[in-house]
Amino acid sequence: MIPVARPAVGEEEAEAVRKVIESGMLAQGEQVLEFERRFARYVGSRHAVATSSGTAALHLALLACGIRRGDEVITTPFTFIATANAVLYCGAKPVFADIDGRTFNVRPEEIERRITPRTRAVLVVHLYGHPCDMAEISEVCREHGLMLIEDACQAHGAAYRGRRVGSFGDAACFSFYPTKNMTTGEGGMVTTSREDVAERVRLLREHGAKRRYEHEVLGYNYRMTDIAAAMGLVQLRKLDEMNERRRENAKVLTDELEGVEGVETPFVKPGVTHVFHQYTVRCRSRERLTEVLEREGIGYGIHYPTPVHRQELYRRLGYSRLSLPEAERASREVLSLPVHPTLRREEVERVAEVVKRAAGR
Ligand SMILES: Cc1ncc(COP(=O)(O)O)c(C=O)c1O
Structure with a gap:
């Protein structure tokens, strides 16, 4: 796993x-x-x-x-x-x-x-x-x-x-x-x-x-x-090194997944240092992808499946008619893959390979 x-x-x-x-x-x-x-x-x-x-x-x-x-x-x-x-x-x-x-x-x-x-x-x-x-x-x-x-x-x-x-x-x-x-x-x-x-x-x-x-x-x-x-x-002493590992892992994933049909790799704006708390892709068919990831023993996260204004609490507070199309679309399409600093290189490569295989079908 x-x-x-x-x-x-x-x-x-x-x-x-x-x-x-x-x-x-x-x-x-x-x-x-x-x-x-x-x-x-x-x-x-x-x-x-x-x-x-x-x-x-x-x-x-x-x-x-x-x-x-x-x-x-x-x-x-x-x-x-x-x-x-x-x-x-x-x-x-x-x-x-x-x-x-x-x-x-x-x-x-x-x-x-x-x-x-x-x-x-x-x-x-x-x-x-x-x-x-x-x-x-x-x-x-x-x-x-x-x-x-x-x-x-x-x-x-x-x-x-x-x-x-x-x-x-x-x-x-x-x-x-x-x-x-x-x-x-x-x-x-x-x-x-x-x-x-x-x-x-x-x-x-x-x-x-x-x-x-x-x-x-x-x-x-x-x-x-x-x-x-x-x-x-x-942890603070190790933070820069751990972030560097996250960035390296993200680079391996992006190099492998860039251009793969049905998967959109994370966008990084010029002038920013992204520390990849999450490596989050957009995917066309999230259900199919998560099914394969589960079968292959690869953890994933969905951050977030429901935007805040659509949560029950917020509906009750009067937000139910609010429409925020980009946030709503993102909540249907995002998928976070393992990127944390304790991953071994082979593990990152395996994540990329499984996603590539699943997305290509
Ligand atoms: C964006 C964001 N805000 C706030 C929090 C709340 O932090 P905590 O869980 O330490 O209360 C978290 C993390 O859980 C978060 O990701």
């Missing part, structure tokens, strides 16, 4: 975690502080604040940017549901803008079209590790006085015109779930260069208290443990 994802963790992570356990200091402490310092430096932001998950990071980033009841936040319908749900947690309304059919990322023109007097922020997702059009999107936000928040949960190390994602918006969010480009088991991070946003995220992560048992506002327990941070420090 070739799995679609496998965390690249081993002895080094185990050793780092063992040291924390032996120290007896398990909750948020020195390891978290060090992880935050190094992560901020890596991304190129002034601050980084670790959280218990990517979802928690999104929730706190939106709150810290002042998003509240009655506000509208423009985002993509083609993402993991956490992106849009974080807007709902704030009592605000997600407004969905359609995607670019080549990169699967939200289109700047579609964002602009959806702006109303209630719009407060734009929440973009660098889907599959491919950065969004940050120059155009930043310009739209600047012109209309909107906050810009990046969901970089799938894009650790990705870059746009040489600058790492997570450093563009008023705030950005990362996830360290086991399938991500780097992991802490569960975990997340908010990066920002705004002192006020960083301070607010820290306050809200800690039940609204700067000092123990003195609670200024309604907050949460969204802290990361030192156990997770110790793992994160090791």
